[in-house]
Amino acid sequence: MRQHRQVRHRTTATIMATAAALTATVSATTTATAAPADRCSQAAPARADNPYTTTHTALDAAPLRMGPYGECYRLQTYPAGTRIEVRCFIVNEYGNTWSYVPGAGWIWDGHLSGNGSPHRCIV
Structure with missing residues (x-):
């Protein structure tokens, strides 16, 4: 019975670690794809500093x-x-x-x- 609990405990720990890793991966991926949209309001370069045409x-x-x-x-x-x-x-x-x-x-x-x-x- 004791051995059965240890196996279940290790399995639960493995599942929790995997879930945490997946959550971090999804969060990082979401942040990476959303980041460029945050910069879509890029300010116009000032004509005084950029007089070229x-x-x-x-x-x-x-x-x-x-x-x-x-x-x-x-x-x-x-x-x-x-x-x-x-x-x-x-x-x-x-x-x-x-x-x-x-x-x-x-x-x-x-x-x-x-x-x-x-x-x-x-x-």
């Missing part, structure tokens, strides 16, 4: 987003061939560059001729 062409359908992440709200989409004026670029957490369209939002440089603005934003 370059014009590029949309290589394909190019979504303009509220922030520099694909998860950010899409404000509009420029059709391929549209000329788009940009000010400067930033690099997001994934290593992707995004150019700022003055007064409008952010566009992923992969959608732009010349890979977007050559000027890094001063923020």
